[in-house]
Amino acid sequence: MSENVAAAALPRGPLDRLLRVFSDVREGEGGQLLLLTFNVFLILTAYYVMKPVREALILAQPGGAEIKSYSMALQALLLVIIVPAYGALATRLSRRRLINVVTTLFIGCLPLFYLAAEAGLHVGVPFFLWIGVFSLMVIAQFWAYANDLYTPEAGKRLFAVVAFGASSGAVFGAFVSGRLIGPLGVHAMLLAAAAVLATSLLLFNFIDLRVSRRAAVGARDRRAPEAPIGDGNAFSLVLKSRYLLLIAALIFLLNWVNATGEYILSSIVSRAAEADVAAGRLAAEDEGAFIGAFYADYFQVVNIVGMLLQLFVVSRLVKYLGVRVAVCILPIVAFGSYAVAALIPSLAIVRWVKTAENSVDYSLQNTVAQMLYLPATREEKYKAKQVTDTFVVRAGDVLSSLTVLAGTSLLAFSVSQFAMVNAALVIVWFAVAVMLGREFHRRESAGQGPIA
Numbered sequence: 001m002s003e004n005v006a007a008a009a010l011p012r013g014p015l016d017r018l019l020r021v022f023s024d025v026r027e028g029e030g031g032q033l034l035l036l037t038f039n040v041f042l043i044l045t046a047y048y049v050m051k052p053v054r055e056a057l058i059l060a061q062p063g064g065a066e067i068k069s070y071s072m073a074l075q076a077l078l079l080v081i082i083v084p085a086y087g088a089l090a091t092r093l094s095r096r097r098l099i100n101v102v103t104t105l106f107i108g109c110l111p112l113f114y115l116a117a118e119a120g121l122h123v124g125v126p127f128f129l130w131i132g133v134f135s136l137m138v139i140a141q142f143w144a145y146a147n148d149l150y151t152p153e154a155g156k157r158l159f160a161v162v163a164f165g166a167s168s169g170a171v172f173g174a175f176v177s178g179r180l181i182g183p184l185g186v187h188a189m190l191l192a193a194a195a196v197l198a199t200s201l202l203l204f205n206f207i208d209l210r211v212s213r214r215a216a217v218g219a220r221d222r223r224a225p226e227a228p229i230g231d232g233n234a235f236s237l238v239l240k241s242r243y244l245l246l247i248a249a250l251i252f253l254l255n256w257v258n259a260t261g262e263y264i265l266s267s268i269v270s271r272a273a274e275a276d277v278a279a280g281r282l283a284a285e286d287e288g289a290f291i292g293a294f295y296a297d298y299f300q301v302v303n304i305v306g307m308l309l310q311l312f313v314v315s316r317l318v319k320y321l322g323v324r325v326a327v328c329i330l331p332i333v334a335f336g337s338y339a340v341a342a343l344i345p346s347l348a349i350v351r352w353v354k355t356a357e358n359s360v361d362y363s364l365q366n367t368v369a370q371m372l373y374l375p376a377t378r379e380e381k382y383k384a385k386q387v388t389d390t391f392v393v394r395a396g397d398v399l400s401s402l403t404v405l406a407g408t409s410l411l412a413f414s415v416s417q418f419a420m421v422n423a424a425l426v427i428v429w430f431a432v433a434v435m436l437g438r439e440f441h442r443r444e445s446a447g448q449g450p451i452a
Contacts, residue, residue, distance in 0.1 A: 023315035037165035042200035048173025076394035087234035110194035140389035152374035160315035255396025305359035324437035342419035
């Protein structure tokens with residue numbers, strides 16, 4: 001009996017009824033759902049508290065912007081070493097010990113970075129690399145755990161609420177960092193983030209102990225979650241599985257397209273500011289303020305739209321259309337966005353098509369991407385997910401950088417031509433999404449993947 005089935009025997013309380021406004025929450029599911037949502041909220045809060053520190057440390061040194069760009073590629077190379085090391089840990093440890101060890105190592109690094117920065121050491125590049133690994137690995141680890149707790153049926157109903165915790169944590173973390181970085185100072189934000197992460201780890205242990213107790217009441221094998229996860233190599237797991245390769249291809253193309261799209265928007269914003277200065281509508285010294293104000297408003301709109309979609313649309317869309325269709329929606333939106341941008345490459349048009357793309361990405365696509373691992377084995381959830389959610393993500397970013405380099409330095413592409421390249425890539429992305437949706441349906445129907 002799954003934990004969700006056992007919990008269904010409990011009477012429905014006010015929490016379950018409240019959460020049903022946002023998703024199909026059933027009897028007894030609300031408590032654990034809310035705890036998981038708050039757990040990922042804390043993780044994302046900690047990350048967004050640290051993001052301004054990352055920018056301050058790396059951009060304050062000479063050639064910081066260029067170093068930052070090169071460091072993105074270095075992150076991908078670093079993950080080739082770190083992901084197998086994570087897999088080796090997973091081979092020897094239970095899921096609780098694995099998450100405790102990995103998260104404690106990340107928490108322990110923060111006071112060291114604080115002391116080094118206070119001592120005047122140049123830690124910009126090491127911290128940039130560290131936070132890039134942290135932001136992908138710890139979040140992937142959380143979602144592997146969430147996938148391990150729920151059946152595919154329950155995960156499809158409940159993950160939209162859990163993902164809201166991630167999106168709201170990002171918004172709250174950015175808000176908190178903006179208010180605290182002045183009075184506390186840049187470096188002290190690292191200690192604040194460490195405290196938030198430590199709280200998230202305590203909450204995880206409370207959740208997992210609660211899961212173990214309820215599993216014992218349901219007469220399930222308590223030893224299963226405490227057993228080592230498996231001895232397969234993380235990269236080999238992906239390469240040997242058609243399903244995991246399709247997930248990797250989807251994430252690779254998504255990040256390639258999205259990162260190139262961000263360049264398109266940045267380019268057109270910069271040109272608009274330069275045109276206003278040349279025409280006398282904007283003072284030269286106000287160009288930076290113009291760009292900053294544009295992005296502040298843009299990010300705010302994207303975050304608000306994304307959160308509204310997450311709360312009221314995502315769970316219902318997955319319920320009525322299914323994962324098989326939902327995974328194809330973002331490429332359809334992206335194709336329309338870049339087709340319009342290629343035809344009308346104005347700031348107003350590009351802004352709103354990117355708003356549509358990113359708000360769907362941060363809400364629906366992010367949630368569906370986590371659901372893809374619901375019918376996976378435990379080994380695939382903890383090991384292969386680290387490959388797709390870390391190395392493959394950064395590989396997509398690197399290829400986007402190469403696309404921009406070739407388009408600007410060798411081919412002299414216009415904004416319209418970059419948009420056409422993205423539109424062509426989206427066609428491939430859509431084909432991969434269709435195949436992945438079919439494979440998900442096949443795996444789900446076959447009942448693959450043991451549920452903890």
